[in-house]
Amino acid sequence: MNTTDPDLLSRASADARTDRRFRWLVTGAGLFVLATLLAVALSMLWGGREAFAKFGLAFLWTDQWDAVQQQFGALVPIYGTVVTALLAMLIAVPVSFGIAFFLTDIAPKWMRTPIGAAIELLAGIPSIIYGMWGLFVLVPLLGEHVFPWVDEHLGQLPWLGPLFQGPPLGLGMGTAGLVLAVMVIPFISSVMRDVFLTVPGPLKESAYALGATRWEVVWDVVLPYTRSAVIGGIFLGLGRALGETMAVTFVLGNAHALTFSLLEPGNSIAATIANEFTEADSPMYLSSLIALGFVLFLVTFIVLAISRLLLSRLNKREGN
The missing domain is CATH 1.20.5 (Single alpha-helices involved in coiled-coils or other helix-helix interfaces)
Known part of the structure; x- marks a missing residue:
């Protein structure tokens, strides 16, 4: 040629x-x-340059939010954002793991498809629908039947008691965390289910043949094999929980008060911006709200950076 x-x-x-x-x-x-x-x-x-120029780094740890006196601090919204997101993850991660393991190893084949479709439908529901459900269904239920019992029994614990003390309003950080958990469960469980399906069948069958129980197979075989992907899915859900706006705004109570009780109203960065952006009647007020948005950006960036660092260390440890 x-x-x-x-x-x-x-x-x-x-x-x-x-x-x-x-x-x-x-x-x-x-x-x-x-x-x-x-x-x-x-x-x-x-x-947010005007707010940072006036308050400096003290903007991050000041709990005062007074639009009349033009004094603003981000501590209460930051605290509410972090607490509600962590509470949501404490609820969502175990439930998501149970759903994923049930769908991949326990549920009969005829049941896996409808439950999987239901999870995908839950992931596609707009956040405002979750907020309305939380406000009109969950808040009355918790305020009348759950929070009074929690305050009476768990509120008397020696160290954790302050977390469960407060008036049974139904609105509060505990309710917001529960709504967020329901919202992020479809995302985390979908990721876990997909990665659990990648575990080779002979690998699990060999563990069963050696006498391992179902829990031992999950803990010693499935999770180590899919550890990186599972951690990535958890941090994906955490990132969504940190930035959620409308659902949290409906049920959080939107009170600029620093409280350690999960039963009392609080605030978050996204809810503060959504509620007060149209009411910002001064340049400093508006600048403080935009500065809150920058703080939320930093919080989300730090969380995702930590997740990448953990994943890189895991990959390095596994020799990848």
Whole structure:
């Protein structure tokens, strides 16, 4: 074959140009993500410059939020955001693990498809629907039947008692955490189910053949095999819980008060911005709300960075 054929040379040159264009295209897509992330962070930092200039870093640990006196601090919203998200994860992770394991190893085949479809439907429900359900169904139920019992019995515990003391309003950080847990369960359980299905069948069968129980197979075989993906799914749910707005706004109570009780109303960063952005009647008020958005950006970024660090360490430990 003649390697100097003009048609072959022309085709090779065209393929090289196409490959360069494709490389530029995908490189531009990657740089676009970084540029968008940087632009969002800088725009919020610029919008909150007046608040940061006046309050400095004290903005992060000041619990005062007084629009009349023009004194603002982010401690209460930060605290409410972190507490409700962590409470949601404490509830959602075990439940999601149970759902995923049930669908992959215990449920009969005829039951797996409808339950899996139900989980996907739950993931697609808008957050405002969860908020309305929480306000009109969950809040009265908890306020009348659950929180009074919690206050009477758990509120007397020596160390954890302050977490469960308070008026049975139904609104509060505990309710918000429960609603968030219901919202993130479909995401975490879907990820866990998909990664559990990747475990080779012979690997589990060999463990059963050696006399391992079902729990031992899960704990010693399935989880170590899928550990990185499971942690990634958990942090994905945590990121959604940190940034949730409408559902939390309905049930959190939206009170700028620092309280350690899960039964009392509190506030979160997203709920504060959603409730008060249209009421910001001064440049300092508006700047403080935008500064809150920048703080939420930082909190989410730190959480995701920690997840990436954990995953990289796990991969390094596993030799990947």
